[in-house]
Structure formats: C-alpha cells, structure tokens
Amino acid sequence: MSQQAMSTSAQSSTARMPTAQVPTGAPATVSADDLRRCVSGILIAHDVPQADADLLADTLVVAELWGHASHGVLRLPWYVDRLRSGAMRAVTQTAVVQDSGAVVVLDGQDGIGQIVTARAVEIGVERARSHGVAAIGVRNSGHFGMAAYFTRIAAEAGCVAFLSTNASPAMAPWGGRTKAIGTNPWSIAAPAGRHGVVVMDLANTAVARGKIYLAKERGTTIPDGWAAAPDGSPTTDPAVGIEGLILPMAGPKGYVISFMMDVLSGVLTGSSFGADVGGPYEKDRRSGAGHLLLVIDPAAMGDPGEFAARAEQLVDDTRGGDLAAWAGEILVPGELEDRSRAQKEARGISLASATWDSLRVLAAQARVPVPSVRPA
Ligand SMILES: NC(=O)c1ccc[n+]([C@@H]2O[C@H](COP(=O)([O-])OP(=O)(O)OC[C@H]3O[C@@H](n4cnc5c(N)ncnc54)[C@H](O)[C@@H]3O)[C@@H](O)[C@H]2O)c1
Known part of the structure; x- marks a missing residue:
C-alpha cells in the first residue's frame, strides 16, 4: 500500500x-x-x-x-x-563479509537493527561454543532498541556477552557545544546459576534520549542535569532538550566512554560513526549504525559449575550487604527489569x-x- x-x-x-x-x-x-x-x-x-x-x-x-x-x-x-x-528495508538481508571463525563481520544492508542483531547473537553464541570466544562486528545496521534484549539471549544460552552500538549524535564532546557523539549504549549480561542472569544496560548520557521524548509525550518536565538548550544553558523542558544537547552521565567520564563505544561499534566494524549515524526518528535517512558483540563461553575458562557457584555467591553477597538509611533493599543488575516484567505481565x-x-x-x-x- x-x-x-x-x-x-x-x-x-x-x-x-x-x-x-x-x-x-x-x-x-x-x-x-x-x-x-x-x-x-x-x-x-x-x-x-x-x-x-x-x-x-x-x-x-x-x-x-x-x-x-x-x-x-x-x-x-x-x-x-x-x-x-525505504530508509530501513522491510526485508532484512544480512551478509557475512569477513569470517575467520572466532571473528565475523556481518553487514546488515540497511535492514531492521533488531533483526540484524538477533542474527549476530545467533552466530556469536555458536562461534563462542566452538572457539571459546567470538567477536561479531556489525555494520550498516539500524537502531536496535534495548541492548539487553540481545545480551540476555546469549546469557540465557550460558554465555557471557557484551554488546555496544553507536547512535545518532546527542551530546557534545566535553568542552564543546556541537552535537557530535551518540548516546552509544552498551550492555553486559552473564548467567548467574540459580539467580538466572545478571545484566546491565545503559546509555552514556544522563538518560536515554527516548526518556526525554517520553516526557515530551507525557507533557512533563525533565529533571535538571538531563539536557541543555542549543546554546548549552540548562533546561527542564523536554522539547528544548531534544533540540539542544543531552548531557553525558558522570560528566567527562560519560563523554569518554561514549566516544570509545563509537570506536568499537562504528570505527572498528566499518560502519558509520560520529555525526554520520542517522537517528531512528529521521524518516528518510539511512541509519548506518554499527554494533560490536563479544561472547565468551565460561566453559572455555574453567568448570562451568564453579562459574555458576561464584556468580551465585556474588549475587548473594551483594544482596546481603548492609542497607543505606534511604534504601529498603539492594537489587542486582537486571532485577529491576525482571520485577517490572512480572508485574506488568500480571496487571x-x-x-x-x-x-x-x-x-x-x-x-x-x-x-x-x-x-x-x-x-x-
Ligand atoms: N539503540 C540505541 O541507540 C539506544 C540509545 C540509547 C539507549 N538505548 C537503550 O535505552 C535503555 C535505557 O537506557 P538508560 O541509560 O536510560 O538506562 P537506565 O538509566 O534506566 O538504567 C541503567 C542501568 O541501571 C540499572 N538500574 C537502575 N536502577 C537500579 C537500581 N535501583 N538497582 C540496580 N540496578 C539499577 C538498570 O537495570 C540498567 O541496567 C537501554 O536498554 C539502552 O540500551 C538504546
């Protein structure tokens, strides 16, 4: 139609x-x-x-x-x-353009980022099982949504996984005021024995840009420290923040991590990088987003049973720590999302x-x- x-x-x-x-x-x-x-x-x-x-x-x-x-x-x-x-192709056709066993480069050919990334995870888990470790570079992909969706698949298959992506420019380099660096999120997930999986997933900006779009949709203001107006001055208006700059998390640390995630995701993989990455909200522009997936099979490092026991102990020790005066409990990485899912599936x-x-x-x-x- x-x-x-x-x-x-x-x-x-x-x-x-x-x-x-x-x-x-x-x-x-x-x-x-x-x-x-x-x-x-x-x-x-x-x-x-x-x-x-x-x-x-x-x-x-x-x-x-x-x-x-x-x-x-x-x-x-x-x-x-x-x-x-047509900026994103409806039928995603990936092509393997480099393959040396443990290292593969996948070309997403402007298909749907989520489909390209799911294929990368399939290859990554299979290669990690054969070689102990796998590095899958992904070029010419698209916005893949939440990184943890994919690292969790690898962790549920028994592997440790790291996934990064670059994204369209959102923040200025520290000291600059031109939007040049993406939010460039990354996720690490690992199996944790009887605790299921542990997983972190974050953008290197104070918040994911999508949260500022959501505030705009909901008609609410945004907290101080999330965004700046185009001239660099602070704002709590989400519409002004979208036009302006998203601020990095943890000041210059967020900026340098984001920069390096682009080195891994875009520069290393042969994809677009920096200001050349198109955004998911740009109707007509190809994305060019790149990703890097690393998968490690714990069995290649030692007894998988011992790995599971050690991961369980880390979770137990972390949860069992003394509470800060303001807190009611300690959550391990990924637990917030697991709880939300259980609640929303029911309600x-x-x-x-x-x-x-x-x-x-x-x-x-x-x-x-x-x-x-x-x-x-
Ligand atoms: N594809 C893209 O281009 C793109 C760009 C930006 C963000 N994203 C995605 O947006 C999502 C949100 O990113 P974000 O930076 O806003 O994440 P966030 O700030 O909501 O969460 C960051 C991390 O902190 C953990 N966390 C938060 N509160 C916690 C608590 N009380 N105890 C323990 N852990 C806690 C979360 O589980 C998560 O792992 C991510 O999935 C990210 O991949 C994607």
Whole structure:
C-alpha cells in the first residue's frame, strides 16, 4: 500500500474500527500478548516478514514490560515512517563479509537493527561454543532498541556477552557545544546459576534520549542535569532538550566512554560513526549504525559449575550487604527489569496517551485489531 493510500484509508477506516473503549488523549492498559499481535500485524502490513515482525514487536513489548517505555511502542511510528520511506528495508538481508571463525563481520544492508542483531547473537553464541570466544562486528545496521534484549539471549544460552552500538549524535564532546557523539549504549549480561542472569544496560548520557521524548509525550518536565538548550544553558523542558544537547552521565567520564563505544561499534566494524549515524526518528535517512558483540563461553575458562557457584555467591553477597538509611533493599543488575516484567505481565502495560493514539491510527491503516483495553 502506498503512503498516500495509507493515510487516506486511515482517515476512512479509523471511524469504522471497533476498537477503543478509551477516548483519544487518555492512557490505555493492555495485555502484552494483544500488544505483540497488533504491533506485528502493523509491521506485516508494511511488508516485514512474519518472523521478523514478531521479533521486532517482541522487542518493543519487552521494553514496555521492563519499564522502559522510552524504547517501547512509542518508537513504532518512527520505524513505520522509515519502512515507508525505504530508509530501513522491510526485508532484512544480512551478509557475512569477513569470517575467520572466532571473528565475523556481518553487514546488515540497511535492514531492521533488531533483526540484524538477533542474527549476530545467533552466530556469536555458536562461534563462542566452538572457539571459546567470538567477536561479531556489525555494520550498516539500524537502531536496535534495548541492548539487553540481545545480551540476555546469549546469557540465557550460558554465555557471557557484551554488546555496544553507536547512535545518532546527542551530546557534545566535553568542552564543546556541537552535537557530535551518540548516546552509544552498551550492555553486559552473564548467567548467574540459580539467580538466572545478571545484566546491565545503559546509555552514556544522563538518560536515554527516548526518556526525554517520553516526557515530551507525557507533557512533563525533565529533571535538571538531563539536557541543555542549543546554546548549552540548562533546561527542564523536554522539547528544548531534544533540540539542544543531552548531557553525558558522570560528566567527562560519560563523554569518554561514549566516544570509545563509537570506536568499537562504528570505527572498528566499518560502519558509520560520529555525526554520520542517522537517528531512528529521521524518516528518510539511512541509519548506518554499527554494533560490536563479544561472547565468551565460561566453559572455555574453567568448570562451568564453579562459574555458576561464584556468580551465585556474588549475587548473594551483594544482596546481603548492609542497607543505606534511604534504601529498603539492594537489587542486582537486571532485577529491576525482571520485577517490572512480572508485574506488568500480571496487571497489563499502561501506554501513554500519545502512544496509544498513534497505535490506533497505525492499526486502522493496517486493518489490524487494536488491543482490548483493560481496567487500569
Ligand atoms: N539503540 C540505541 O541507540 C539506544 C540509545 C540509547 C539507549 N538505548 C537503550 O535505552 C535503555 C535505557 O537506557 P538508560 O541509560 O536510560 O538506562 P537506565 O538509566 O534506566 O538504567 C541503567 C542501568 O541501571 C540499572 N538500574 C537502575 N536502577 C537500579 C537500581 N535501583 N538497582 C540496580 N540496578 C539499577 C538498570 O537495570 C540498567 O541496567 C537501554 O536498554 C539502552 O540500551 C538504546
């Protein structure tokens, strides 16, 4: 369906859709499964193959479940715009362009970042099992959403994994005021015996840029220290921050970590880097994002049973430490997201009103049912 035909059909079919029990402009609580079906259906209507549509839908729904709505369904209209313009190809065709066993370079050929990265993880785990360690460089990929979605897959398969990506410019180098460096997030995940997996995942900015977009959607201000206006002055207005600069985490430390993540993700892999990386909210521009995935099989370093016992002990010792006066408990990396998921799977996912409204429009255009709305 052409873009124009879609907007025309959107206007005429929205009225006919037997969908929402909530008015436009109100938040909606929906089930994860309904949401997955709806998002996947929208992607299929834009020529994404079913298995890839299901995977991309799952990444967005899991972001909602983990409590990171900034990387959830809020992003769907941006991805759809990029599919419609052809900046992101609907059918992802990856090519292995270098292969020396433990080191592989994968070309994503402007496909969907999540699909490219899932393929990299598949190769990485397989190669780490054969060689003890694997380094998968990924070039010409796209925005892959949450890094932990992919490192967790490797950790659940028994491996330790590191994944970095570069991203479109968001921050200025320390001392500068020109947006030149991305948020460039990275994640490390590891199996932890009876505790499941431990996983960290963070952008090197004070916050992921998506959280500033979410504040704009929700009509709230942002805390001091998240962003600056284009002239470098502080702001609590998310719209001004989006136009301006996102501040690095931990001052110059965040800047230098982000710089080096671009060296790993873009420079080393042969992908775009620095200001040449396109953003997920840019309709017509190819992304060029690169990623680096490192996978280690603990069995190559010693007895896997001992590794599991040591990881369990680290979790137990960490949780059992004395509490600060302000805290009720200590969480280990990844536990916050696990708890959020358990809660939202039971109670449903609450979508911001703007996210819900744009989902309804896209569903109407694609002629797929919107999720039924639960009582909040
Ligand atoms: N693909 C991209 O281009 C891109 C760009 C930016 C961010 N992102 C994604 O956005 C997501 C959010 O990034 P962020 O920097 O806002 O993360 P965040 O600040 O919400 O969390 C950072 C880390 O701290 C942990 N954490 C937070 N509170 C904790 C507590 N009380 N106890 C223990 N651990 C705690 C979290 O589990 C997480 O591992 C990430 O998944 C990241 O990959 C993606």
